[in-house]
Amino acid sequence: MTSPPSKLDTFALAKLLKRGTSEHKGNAGKALLIGGAPGMAGALLLAGNACLYLGAGWTILEMLDPASAKACPESPELMIRLASAQIDEVLEITKPDVIAIGPGLGKSALASILLMGVLQYPSIPLVIDADALNLISESKDLLSALQNRNQQFPDQVVLTPHPGEAAKLLGIATENVQSDRLATLEKLITLTQCIVVLKGQHTLFGSPKHPALQCQEGNPGMGTGGMGDVLTGSIAAIAAQGVRHQLNLWESTGIAIQLHATAADSLVRQGVGPIGLTPSETILEMRSLLNKLL
Ligand SMILES: NC(=O)C1=CN([C@@H]2O[C@H](COP(=O)(O)OP(=O)(O)OC[C@H]3O[C@@H](n4cnc5c(N)ncnc54)[C@H](O)[C@@H]3O)[C@@H](O)[C@H]2O)[C@@H](O)CC1
Protein backbone atom coordinates (compact mmCIF):
# COMPACT_ATOMS: atom_id res chain seq x y z
CA MET A 1 0.00 0.00 0.00
CA THR A 2 1.37 3.48 -0.87
CA SER A 3 1.92 5.76 2.11
CA PRO A 4 0.01 9.05 2.22
CA PRO A 5 1.96 12.06 0.97
CA SER A 6 3.73 14.29 3.51
CA LYS A 7 2.56 17.83 4.12
CA LEU A 8 4.04 20.54 1.92
CA ASP A 9 5.94 22.77 4.33
CA THR A 10 8.14 25.31 2.56
CA PHE A 11 7.89 28.59 4.40
CA ALA A 12 11.29 28.36 6.13
CA LEU A 13 12.86 28.27 2.64
CA ALA A 14 11.23 31.56 1.67
CA LYS A 15 13.79 33.38 3.84
CA LEU A 16 16.29 32.77 1.05
CA LEU A 17 14.41 35.42 -0.95
CA LYS A 18 15.44 38.16 1.48
CA ARG A 19 17.22 40.88 -0.44
CA GLY A 20 20.72 42.08 0.31
CA THR A 21 20.95 45.87 0.58
CA SER A 22 22.91 46.20 -2.68
CA GLU A 23 20.65 43.97 -4.77
CA HIS A 24 19.06 45.30 -7.95
CA LYS A 25 16.53 44.05 -10.50
CA GLY A 26 19.19 41.87 -12.13
CA ASN A 27 19.32 39.84 -8.92
CA ALA A 28 15.55 39.39 -8.96
CA GLY A 29 15.60 37.83 -12.42
CA LYS A 30 13.82 38.19 -15.74
CA ALA A 31 10.59 36.27 -16.32
CA LEU A 32 9.07 35.85 -19.78
CA LEU A 33 5.39 34.80 -19.83
CA ILE A 34 3.66 33.62 -23.00
CA GLY A 35 -0.10 33.37 -23.65
CA GLY A 36 -3.13 35.67 -23.82
CA ALA A 37 -4.81 34.75 -27.13
CA PRO A 38 -7.86 36.79 -28.20
CA GLY A 39 -10.58 36.51 -25.52
CA MET A 40 -8.08 35.32 -22.88
CA ALA A 41 -5.67 38.25 -22.55
CA GLY A 42 -6.78 38.48 -18.92
CA ALA A 43 -5.19 35.10 -18.14
CA LEU A 44 -1.75 36.39 -19.15
CA LEU A 45 -2.28 39.70 -17.35
CA LEU A 46 -3.17 37.83 -14.14
CA ALA A 47 -0.05 35.67 -14.46
CA GLY A 48 1.94 38.83 -15.22
CA ASN A 49 0.58 40.70 -12.21
CA ALA A 50 1.34 37.73 -9.95
CA CYS A 51 4.88 37.64 -11.32
CA LEU A 52 5.29 41.38 -10.76
CA TYR A 53 3.82 41.48 -7.24
CA LEU A 54 5.73 38.39 -6.14
CA GLY A 55 8.98 40.12 -6.98
CA ALA A 56 10.49 39.27 -10.38
CA GLY A 57 12.99 41.90 -11.54
CA TRP A 58 11.42 42.13 -15.00
CA THR A 59 8.08 40.68 -16.11
CA ILE A 60 7.77 40.50 -19.88
CA LEU A 61 4.56 39.29 -21.54
CA GLU A 62 4.46 37.81 -25.04
CA MET A 63 0.77 38.39 -25.78
CA LEU A 64 -0.92 36.56 -28.67
CA ASP A 65 -3.92 38.94 -28.83
CA PRO A 66 -2.89 41.89 -31.02
CA ALA A 67 -5.58 44.12 -29.46
CA SER A 68 -4.12 43.57 -25.96
CA ALA A 69 -0.43 43.74 -26.83
CA LYS A 70 0.01 47.25 -25.46
CA ALA A 71 0.87 48.90 -22.15
CA CYS A 72 -1.63 48.05 -19.43
CA PRO A 73 -2.58 51.29 -17.57
CA GLU A 74 -3.33 49.38 -14.32
CA SER A 75 0.09 47.67 -14.42
CA PRO A 76 2.47 49.86 -16.44
CA GLU A 77 5.40 47.90 -14.98
CA LEU A 78 4.54 44.97 -17.26
CA MET A 79 6.47 44.93 -20.54
CA ILE A 80 3.85 43.71 -23.01
CA ARG A 81 4.84 42.68 -26.52
CA LEU A 82 3.01 41.10 -29.44
CA ALA A 83 4.00 37.43 -29.62
CA SER A 84 5.89 36.55 -32.78
CA ALA A 85 6.59 33.26 -34.52
CA GLN A 86 10.30 34.20 -34.46
CA ILE A 87 10.49 32.81 -30.93
CA ASP A 88 14.13 31.69 -31.27
CA GLU A 89 15.18 35.28 -31.98
CA VAL A 90 13.01 36.64 -29.17
CA LEU A 91 14.57 34.27 -26.65
CA GLU A 92 18.08 34.96 -27.92
CA ILE A 93 17.59 38.72 -27.49
CA THR A 94 15.58 38.62 -24.25
CA LYS A 95 17.70 36.03 -22.42
CA PRO A 96 15.06 35.24 -19.78
CA ASP A 97 15.92 33.55 -16.49
CA VAL A 98 12.57 31.75 -16.42
CA ILE A 99 9.77 31.15 -18.94
CA ALA A 100 6.11 30.40 -18.21
CA ILE A 101 3.83 29.41 -21.07
CA GLY A 102 0.14 28.60 -21.18
CA PRO A 103 -2.23 31.09 -19.50
CA GLY A 104 -4.83 31.85 -22.17
CA LEU A 105 -2.43 30.56 -24.85
CA GLY A 106 -5.14 28.94 -26.99
CA LYS A 107 -4.35 26.16 -29.41
CA SER A 108 -3.54 28.05 -32.64
CA ALA A 109 -0.66 27.23 -34.99
CA LEU A 110 1.24 30.16 -33.46
CA ALA A 111 0.69 28.74 -29.96
CA SER A 112 2.26 25.42 -31.06
CA ILE A 113 5.24 27.19 -32.66
CA LEU A 114 5.84 29.18 -29.49
CA LEU A 115 5.64 26.10 -27.29
CA MET A 116 8.04 24.13 -29.49
CA GLY A 117 10.47 27.09 -29.50
CA VAL A 118 10.36 27.29 -25.70
CA LEU A 119 10.86 23.52 -25.28
CA GLN A 120 13.93 23.72 -27.50
CA TYR A 121 15.41 26.64 -25.55
CA PRO A 122 17.98 25.10 -23.23
CA SER A 123 18.45 24.78 -19.50
CA ILE A 124 16.44 27.56 -17.79
CA PRO A 125 13.42 26.83 -15.53
CA LEU A 126 10.18 26.47 -17.46
CA VAL A 127 6.57 26.53 -16.16
CA ILE A 128 3.98 24.87 -18.43
CA ASP A 129 0.28 25.46 -17.75
CA ALA A 130 -3.23 25.53 -19.22
CA ASP A 131 -3.44 25.35 -23.03
CA ALA A 132 0.27 24.57 -23.32
CA LEU A 133 -0.56 21.34 -21.47
CA ASN A 134 -3.53 20.72 -23.77
CA LEU A 135 -1.27 21.17 -26.82
CA ILE A 136 1.19 18.62 -25.42
CA SER A 137 -1.65 16.17 -24.86
CA GLU A 138 -2.55 16.46 -28.56
CA SER A 139 0.94 16.29 -30.12
CA LYS A 140 3.50 13.48 -30.00
CA ASP A 141 6.15 15.93 -31.27
CA LEU A 142 5.59 18.35 -28.39
CA LEU A 143 5.59 15.50 -25.86
CA SER A 144 8.87 14.17 -27.32
CA ALA A 145 10.40 17.66 -27.19
CA LEU A 146 9.38 17.91 -23.52
CA GLN A 147 10.82 14.46 -22.72
CA ASN A 148 14.06 15.26 -24.58
CA ARG A 149 14.48 18.55 -22.73
CA ASN A 150 14.09 16.76 -19.41
CA GLN A 151 16.71 14.20 -20.38
CA GLN A 152 19.19 16.96 -21.20
CA PHE A 153 18.26 19.35 -18.38
CA PRO A 154 16.57 17.46 -15.53
CA ASP A 155 14.45 19.24 -12.86
CA GLN A 156 14.00 22.36 -14.97
CA VAL A 157 10.35 21.97 -16.07
CA VAL A 158 7.24 22.15 -13.91
CA LEU A 159 3.78 21.22 -15.23
CA THR A 160 0.73 22.63 -13.41
CA PRO A 161 -2.34 20.70 -14.64
CA HIS A 162 -5.78 20.98 -13.10
CA PRO A 163 -7.66 17.67 -13.10
CA GLY A 164 -9.16 18.33 -16.57
CA GLU A 165 -5.73 18.96 -18.08
CA ALA A 166 -4.24 15.99 -16.23
CA ALA A 167 -6.96 13.76 -17.71
CA LYS A 168 -6.18 14.96 -21.23
CA LEU A 169 -2.45 14.35 -20.79
CA LEU A 170 -3.09 10.77 -19.68
CA GLY A 171 -6.00 10.08 -22.05
CA ILE A 172 -8.37 9.22 -19.17
CA ALA A 173 -11.55 10.74 -17.70
CA THR A 174 -11.40 13.56 -15.13
CA GLU A 175 -13.29 11.27 -12.69
CA ASN A 176 -10.41 8.77 -12.88
CA VAL A 177 -7.93 11.53 -12.06
CA GLN A 178 -9.91 12.49 -8.99
CA SER A 179 -10.60 8.95 -7.79
CA ASP A 180 -6.86 8.33 -7.24
CA ARG A 181 -4.98 11.61 -7.37
CA LEU A 182 -1.73 10.18 -6.06
CA ALA A 183 -1.62 7.49 -8.75
CA THR A 184 -2.42 10.16 -11.36
CA LEU A 185 0.47 12.30 -10.15
CA GLU A 186 2.86 9.36 -10.41
CA LYS A 187 1.62 8.55 -13.94
CA LEU A 188 2.14 12.16 -15.03
CA ILE A 189 5.68 12.14 -13.63
CA THR A 190 6.46 8.85 -15.37
CA LEU A 191 5.05 10.09 -18.68
CA THR A 192 6.75 13.49 -18.70
CA GLN A 193 9.74 13.19 -16.31
CA CYS A 194 8.77 16.67 -15.05
CA ILE A 195 8.07 18.23 -11.68
CA VAL A 196 4.26 17.97 -11.60
CA VAL A 197 1.70 20.00 -9.64
CA LEU A 198 -1.72 18.32 -9.71
CA LYS A 199 -4.02 21.18 -8.70
CA GLY A 200 -7.40 21.09 -6.96
CA GLN A 201 -8.35 20.49 -3.33
CA HIS A 202 -5.13 19.40 -1.55
CA THR A 203 -2.82 20.05 -4.47
CA LEU A 204 -0.25 17.28 -4.95
CA PHE A 205 3.32 17.97 -5.93
CA GLY A 206 6.05 15.50 -6.94
CA SER A 207 8.95 14.86 -9.34
CA PRO A 208 11.12 12.01 -10.57
CA LYS A 209 13.48 12.82 -7.67
CA HIS A 210 11.05 13.78 -4.90
CA PRO A 211 8.25 11.79 -3.26
CA ALA A 212 4.82 13.39 -3.42
CA LEU A 213 3.88 16.21 -1.06
CA GLN A 214 0.37 17.50 -0.36
CA CYS A 215 -0.69 21.11 0.16
CA GLN A 216 -3.05 21.15 3.12
CA GLU A 217 -4.08 24.78 2.71
CA GLY A 218 -6.58 26.22 0.23
CA ASN A 219 -10.37 26.43 -0.03
CA PRO A 220 -13.20 26.31 -2.57
CA GLY A 221 -13.17 30.11 -2.84
CA MET A 222 -10.21 29.45 -5.15
CA GLY A 223 -12.57 28.05 -7.77
CA THR A 224 -12.61 31.23 -9.86
CA GLY A 225 -11.26 31.50 -13.42
CA GLY A 226 -7.75 32.90 -13.34
CA MET A 227 -6.70 31.45 -9.98
CA GLY A 228 -4.40 28.94 -11.70
CA ASP A 229 -2.90 31.70 -13.86
CA VAL A 230 -1.90 33.43 -10.62
CA LEU A 231 -0.11 30.28 -9.46
CA THR A 232 1.79 30.09 -12.75
CA GLY A 233 2.97 33.70 -12.52
CA SER A 234 3.93 33.21 -8.87
CA ILE A 235 6.07 30.16 -9.61
CA ALA A 236 7.79 32.16 -12.37
CA ALA A 237 8.47 35.08 -10.00
CA ILE A 238 9.90 32.96 -7.21
CA ALA A 239 11.95 30.83 -9.60
CA ALA A 240 13.32 34.00 -11.27
CA GLN A 241 14.49 35.31 -7.87
CA GLY A 242 15.59 31.80 -6.90
CA VAL A 243 18.22 31.75 -9.66
CA ARG A 244 20.40 34.15 -7.63
CA HIS A 245 18.97 33.25 -4.22
CA GLN A 246 19.87 29.56 -4.10
CA LEU A 247 16.36 28.22 -4.65
CA ASN A 248 15.88 25.58 -7.30
CA LEU A 249 12.68 25.11 -9.34
CA TRP A 250 11.37 22.37 -7.01
CA GLU A 251 11.75 24.63 -3.98
CA SER A 252 10.41 27.74 -5.73
CA THR A 253 7.34 25.84 -6.90
CA GLY A 254 6.66 24.51 -3.40
CA ILE A 255 6.82 28.01 -1.92
CA ALA A 256 4.44 29.37 -4.58
CA ILE A 257 1.88 26.56 -4.10
CA GLN A 258 1.77 27.02 -0.34
CA LEU A 259 1.76 30.81 -0.47
CA HIS A 260 -1.12 30.80 -3.00
CA ALA A 261 -3.35 28.52 -0.92
CA THR A 262 -2.41 30.16 2.41
CA ALA A 263 -3.22 33.61 1.01
CA ALA A 264 -6.65 32.41 -0.11
CA ASP A 265 -7.30 30.97 3.39
CA SER A 266 -6.16 34.21 5.00
CA LEU A 267 -8.57 36.22 2.82
CA VAL A 268 -11.47 33.93 3.72
CA ARG A 269 -10.69 34.44 7.42
CA GLN A 270 -10.94 38.18 6.78
CA GLY A 271 -14.35 37.76 5.13
CA VAL A 272 -13.00 38.23 1.59
CA GLY A 273 -14.58 35.08 0.23
CA PRO A 274 -15.03 32.21 -0.19
CA ILE A 275 -17.79 33.64 -2.38
CA GLY A 276 -16.39 36.30 -4.68
CA LEU A 277 -12.74 35.81 -3.76
CA THR A 278 -10.77 37.03 -6.79
CA PRO A 279 -7.38 36.01 -8.20
CA SER A 280 -6.29 39.68 -8.14
CA GLU A 281 -6.99 39.96 -4.40
CA THR A 282 -5.09 36.73 -3.85
CA ILE A 283 -1.99 38.21 -5.52
CA LEU A 284 -1.90 41.14 -3.09
CA GLU A 285 -2.37 38.85 -0.08
CA MET A 286 0.44 36.62 -1.33
CA ARG A 287 2.75 39.62 -1.51
CA SER A 288 1.89 40.59 2.03
CA LEU A 289 2.42 37.05 3.38
CA LEU A 290 5.69 36.57 1.52
CA ASN A 291 7.19 39.74 2.97
CA LYS A 292 6.22 38.57 6.46
CA LEU A 293 8.08 35.28 5.92
CA LEU A 294 11.47 36.90 5.21
N1 LIG B 1 -9.36 35.79 -17.64
C1 LIG B 1 -9.05 34.90 -18.56
O1 LIG B 1 -8.74 35.23 -19.71
C2 LIG B 1 -9.05 33.45 -18.21
C3 LIG B 1 -8.61 32.52 -19.15
N2 LIG B 1 -8.44 31.22 -18.85
C4 LIG B 1 -7.82 30.39 -19.89
O2 LIG B 1 -8.84 29.66 -20.53
C5 LIG B 1 -8.27 28.50 -21.13
C6 LIG B 1 -9.16 27.31 -20.80
O3 LIG B 1 -8.97 26.92 -19.44
P1 LIG B 1 -10.10 26.39 -18.44
O4 LIG B 1 -9.35 25.77 -17.31
O5 LIG B 1 -11.05 27.48 -18.13
O6 LIG B 1 -10.92 25.31 -19.21
P2 LIG B 1 -10.60 23.81 -19.58
O7 LIG B 1 -11.58 23.51 -20.62
O8 LIG B 1 -9.17 23.61 -19.85
O9 LIG B 1 -10.87 22.96 -18.24
C7 LIG B 1 -11.97 23.08 -17.42
C8 LIG B 1 -12.42 21.68 -17.03
O10 LIG B 1 -11.41 21.01 -16.27
C9 LIG B 1 -11.95 20.23 -15.23
N3 LIG B 1 -11.46 20.69 -13.92
C10 LIG B 1 -10.72 21.80 -13.68
N4 LIG B 1 -10.44 21.90 -12.36
C11 LIG B 1 -11.03 20.84 -11.76
C12 LIG B 1 -11.06 20.39 -10.41
N5 LIG B 1 -10.44 21.05 -9.41
N6 LIG B 1 -11.75 19.27 -10.16
C13 LIG B 1 -12.34 18.59 -11.15
N7 LIG B 1 -12.33 18.96 -12.44
C14 LIG B 1 -11.67 20.07 -12.75
C15 LIG B 1 -13.46 20.40 -15.33
O11 LIG B 1 -13.91 19.32 -16.08
C16 LIG B 1 -13.62 21.70 -16.11
O12 LIG B 1 -14.81 21.73 -16.86
C17 LIG B 1 -6.83 28.36 -20.56
O13 LIG B 1 -5.87 28.78 -21.49
C18 LIG B 1 -6.86 29.32 -19.39
O14 LIG B 1 -5.58 29.87 -19.11
C19 LIG B 1 -8.75 30.68 -17.54
O15 LIG B 1 -7.51 30.70 -16.85
C20 LIG B 1 -9.76 31.53 -16.81
C21 LIG B 1 -9.47 33.01 -16.85
Ligand SMILES: Nc1ncnc2c1ncn2[C@@H]1O[C@H](COP(=O)(O)OP(=O)(O)O)[C@@H](O)[C@H]1O
Ligand atom coordinates in the same frame (compact mmCIF):
# COMPACT_ATOMS: atom_id res chain seq x y z
N1 LIG C 1 -11.70 23.39 -3.53
C1 LIG C 1 -10.44 23.83 -3.63
N2 LIG C 1 -9.59 23.71 -2.59
C2 LIG C 1 -8.32 24.14 -2.70
N3 LIG C 1 -7.80 24.71 -3.81
C3 LIG C 1 -8.59 24.85 -4.88
C4 LIG C 1 -9.95 24.43 -4.86
N4 LIG C 1 -10.49 24.71 -6.06
C5 LIG C 1 -9.52 25.29 -6.81
N5 LIG C 1 -8.38 25.38 -6.10
C6 LIG C 1 -7.09 25.93 -6.58
O1 LIG C 1 -7.33 27.06 -7.44
C7 LIG C 1 -6.49 27.01 -8.60
C8 LIG C 1 -7.35 26.82 -9.85
O2 LIG C 1 -6.53 26.65 -10.97
P1 LIG C 1 -7.09 26.40 -12.45
O3 LIG C 1 -8.19 25.40 -12.41
O4 LIG C 1 -5.93 26.15 -13.32
O5 LIG C 1 -7.72 27.84 -12.76
P2 LIG C 1 -7.70 28.76 -14.07
O6 LIG C 1 -7.39 27.90 -15.26
O7 LIG C 1 -9.06 29.34 -14.13
O8 LIG C 1 -6.65 29.81 -13.85
C9 LIG C 1 -5.52 25.86 -8.36
O9 LIG C 1 -4.35 26.31 -7.72
C10 LIG C 1 -6.32 24.91 -7.43
O10 LIG C 1 -5.50 24.09 -6.64
